[in-house]
Amino acid sequence: MINLPKTYDPKRVERKWYSLWEERGYFKGRTDTGKPAYSIVIPPPNVTGSLHMGHALNCTLQDILIRWKRMKGFNTLWLPGTDHAGIATQNVVERQLAQEGKTRKDLGRTAFEKRVWKWKKIAEDNILSQIRKLGCSCDWSRQRFTFDEGLSRAVREVFVRLYEDGLIYKGEYLVNWCPRCRTAISDLEVEFAPTRGHLWHIRYPVKSSDEFLVVATTRPETMLGDTAVAVHPDDGRYHHLRGGTAVLPLMDREIPIIEDTFVDREFGTGAVKVTPGHDPNDFEAGRRHELPIVKVIDEDGRMTADAGAFAGLDRYRARRRVAAELERLGLLEKVESHGHNVGRCQRCSTVVEPLVSTQWFVRVKPLARTALQAVEDGSTVFVPANYSKIYSDWMTNIHDWCISRQLWWGHRIPAWNCEDCGHSTVARTEPESCSRCGSARPVQESDVLDTWFSSGLWPFSTLGWPDRTRDLETFYPTSALVTGFDIIFFWVARMMMLGLRFRGDVPFGKVFITGLVRDPHGQKMSKSKGNIIDPLEVIEEYGCDAVRFTLAVSAAPGADIPFSISRMAGYRAFCNKIWNGARYLLLNLDQGLSAEEEDIGRLWEKGSLRLEDRWILGRLQQINQETERNLERFFIHSASNDLYHFFWHEFCDWYVELIKGRINGGDTVAAQVATHVLERSLRLLHPFVPFLTEELWQRLPHSGDTIMLAPFPEARPEWIDPDDIERMTQLQELITALRTARAENNIDPRRRLPAEFTCPFLTRGFLESQSHHLKTLAQLGEIEFLDGLSREGLRITGVANTTQFSLRLDQAIDLAAEKDRLQRQIGRLEEDRIRLDRKLDNENFVRKAPAHIVDGARRRRQDVGTQLNRLQDMLHGLPEP
């Protein structure tokens, strides 16, 4: 006897199967097969901590795709790995050090790097075990890390080639600087937030005049670095000052009054102080007008020696002091409250300081052109499609990318600076001498690369590039990328540019953009709100398959996902339902029964199948087709939802209930069909709920070692018979109407009631053939078919489609309630009748609408008429209360 517990126990099952799958090498991609490849590279999680719900969603979706394609016979590869995440990881470790009262400088670079590597190991082990707990079928033999030996080689190769092609340059420019992280960051790493501040109006004396030029600024401390005042060339108010000079207060520096169209005449006084050293606009203006740059704020956010009396002060302190000093001198005209955007460091929220420094940049325009083209011509397709516009807009307006970081954790820039002539020699390996002056004293650049530089290579660096490997040949370009909208620019765009540049082909054919996983009320999950749901905790409590299914069914493309615990409980129940549906069949099955497609085909041809068999087989084919279609277009929410409904509410609720009598009577046909449908359903469900389906599949008759490698079912459209499905629907509606009538009259569900039916001739034949089902599922006794219903005795009555029924009672019912029920039903039908009449009376509708729509309306109108007549009849037939 088969021993299956009454409820599904995920823990036991999950432990068992994952290690077996992995040990047997089922996850491995191959290079020695003629099968078409389907590959995905994981968006590598940062080694900063543990996985959150977003990762769980992302991984689940990828695993669904990979498992599906694997079953479809593709040579699949899902390549896992992690990201060294430069600045983010360095910050994590620095925080740990701070707990010990230390800074990274106390350790020194080498010891600090060692410390980060130690942490990396811990975080990575943790992350990888979490990915395994999610059931992900990654090829662990190909696991990569953005900072491992091979990938570092790829990074150097790319850097050198870009440099040689003139696409990387070093120079002194204004960059975004984080004074806390003490590094330059890219434009993307600055997050702007509306902030309430002030607008200081400052009087700049005009040289050789009593006049003042009033400028407005939100950052008075930067005035110390002003090297001009700008007005609009068409601004009549200032024409008399053309070519003039202003005297910078506090510094007593003479600065020119320049004219430039970047000035907005409407804003403030129409005169702008120009600080090329600390403002992006002013920097540009400074270059146009060849203005000197005075750097008054340093890398720590303190005032430099060039800030005169304010040197050494923190920038905010300096702001207050400058304002106070101006006030004292009567040069502060007014201070207004002012709202504006302030940029902060993405990693630490410190207010970013624009300052001039020497950095390395990628000239991205040439790269962006190809990357733009590839999306326009459909080589890479975004799902949902509207993201391609967001991508294109960004690519079109792209600025050069600052790639150097003054950090310790990351790929050292492969450039060696000459101690003698200052030249940078860029090379794949350490050069013996300076490439310009030949000096033997080149020292490697201490800066590291932006972490996205290495992740931008991920789709090919992980496959062995720059070597020409079988892996590259087989799996590049990858098939799909699954990722969040938040890293389209950071990551997707860079991969597109670099993939096209170095592989001559897009890195992926499809980009599936997922939304944000939110808390059950649609709020963003965050530590401060305390509403974080830990994937591991819910897996522990509800089982991996329930968590996966919840994520899958919620994942409408591009939409955010409120992760609902109550919903997950519902899907855990679904897992249990699958378990018990299978359990029922297994407990009642003959061992050795064969339920392969050919067996069912023979039964079909011999005509041994009954209506319910043909119906469920037809529905299975339809669901199979739909699942395929939906997965193909990344409608994972629809695919999973359809399967849910089919398995539970069609297979279990109807089919299994319909055949119980046959099963008890030893009908092997029913057993075969049921087993077949179950086995196919498990395969269809496997990508979504891998553990449960494997566990059950192993107990069913089949060939093969694992459901993972069993073929994904292919629909047989010839098994879809619309007539069967239509008739079955009618039967279901009648049974439901009978149940409703009983329930609403509070009839004991166990009591069998004798029934009379009146219906059209054709329906009668059909119902007679299905009367056993009516008896079982609606708890009926004797059934009679009459031309008109008799009226004697106590009865409850009802109607479904064209069939009228009457159930004889031997107990009193609440006549008022029954009357009320009939009237409600009549009311609803009356509304339908009016609506349909209006439609059909409309000549235009009849003339212009497609024939099948008009026919459908006519048929419905007829049915509604019949039902109404019958209900009226019944209502009048009710005895007075």
Added chain:
RNA sequence: GGGCGGUUAGCUCAGCUGGGAGAGCGCCUCCCUUACAAGGAGGAGGUCGGCAGUUCGAACCUGCCACCGCCCACCA
């Protein structure tokens, strides 16, 4: 300042190519019927944000408006 998305049942959301408004959870009634109480049967609940237009027909297409959210942008 530009761009994108959303507004559907008490809650959270589906609704594909325009043609009888759906799911899960919650709520109410009945039932522990030997697959499953993490279950079964039934029920209540919606002017599909507003207005206008296109159409025989609009939750769906178009325009305007309102509110919410997101992204991008150098307004001192």
